[in-house]
Amino acid sequence: MSHPVIELDQVALGWRDRVALRDVTGQFQRGSLTAVVGPNGAGKSTLIKGLMGTLSPLRGQIRLTDEARSDIACLPQVGELDRSFPISVYDLVAMGAWRRVGAWRRFRKEEHERVLHALQTVGLADFGARIIGTLSGGQLQRALFARLLLHDARVLLLDEPFAAVDRATTDDLMALMHTWNSEGRTVIAVLHDLEMVRTAFPQTLLLAGQVVAWGETASVLSPENLHLARHLCAGDYL
Ligand SMILES: Nc1ncnc2c1ncn2[C@@H]1O[C@H](COP(=O)(O)OP(=O)(O)OP(=O)(O)O)[C@@H](O)[C@H]1O
Numbered sequence: 001m002s003h004p005v006i007e008l009d010q011v012a013l014g015w016r017d018r019v020a021l022r023d024v025t026g027q028f029q030r031g032s033l034t035a036v037v038g039p040n041g042a043g044k045s046t047l048i049k050g051l052m053g054t055l056s057p058l059r060g061q062i063r064l065t066d067e068a069r070s071d072i073a074c075l076p077q078v079g080e081l082d083r084s085f086p087i088s089v090y091d092l093v094a095m096g097a098w099r100r101v102g103a104w105r106r107f108r109k110e111e112h113e114r115v116l117h118a119l120q121t122v123g124l125a126d127f128g129a130r131i132i133g134t135l136s137g138g139q140l141q142r143a144l145f146a147r148l149l150l151h152d153a154r155v156l157l158l159d160e161p162f163a164a165v166d167r168a169t170t171d172d173l174m175a176l177m178h179t180w181n182s183e184g185r186t187v188i189a190v191l192h193d194l195e196m197v198r199t200a201f202p203q204t205l206l207l208a209g210q211v212v213a214w215g216e217t218a219s220v221l222s223p224e225n226l227h228l229a230r231h232l233c234a235g236d237y238l
Contacts, residue, residue, distance in 0.1 A: 096150025
């Protein structure tokens with residue numbers, strides 16, 4: 001049975017009059033684990049921004065169920081963060097609790113314990129007082145995962161969660177992502193490592209300025225589809 005949490009109907013996304021992604025139609029099912037892949041400039045981050053609602057469609061419609069609309073969280077690309085902002089790792093992670101705590105209410109003991117637990121889960125138990133600008137790329141990525149743990153959202157969007165992260169950290173964070181999925185959460189992750197996608201992601205959406213293929217990973221990542229995606233992104237596909 002089909003239980004879509006997000007539906008796209010002929011969606012075009014872009015900036016001003018420039019279309020980055022066009023004619024996207026399809027559904028993300030509740031509890032699914034989907035990789036979004038494609039060459040550089042294919043529109044993967046653009047799609048994530050559209051799903052988060054930070055970018056409005058130029059055309060078409062993105063429909064989220066009430067559950068998804070009120071309970072969605074995103075792990076942004078590390079490059080989009082201002083690492084010079086003088087905030088501690090503890091505070092970065094605690095920001096994940098914002099929805100429950102609100103801006104001005106006191107941070108209760110129970111939320112404090114959640115932050116400590118999240119830091120421990122991602123292997124940063126001793127890093128709470130560190131300023132984020134002093135973290136390595138992999139440590140910062142772990143801190144962002146800890147913030148997602150605090151969010152406790154039903155729909156999770158992750159934009160290149162393993163960029164510049166070593167094997168051990170990737171394995172730890174991948175395990176966390178699988179735990180979220182086994183809890184029935186919907187996980188959508190932008191990835192570049194196709195071997196990882198083949199082994200760990202049942203569903204894949206292959207983009208190249210448009211949808212090349214969307215469905216079971218094994219059939220989506222066929223040599224023909226990958227060739228077509230490269231071809232579309234190499235030319236002027238707009
Ligand atoms: N803020 C912006 N303003 C104008 N154009 C943008 C903006 N952000 C992205 N683009 C353009 O939209 C297109 C898609 O970019 P996007 O970042 O979604 O690609 P991507 O698939 O995530 O690529 P990568 O693998 O390199 O991260 C590109 O041509 C890019 O130059």
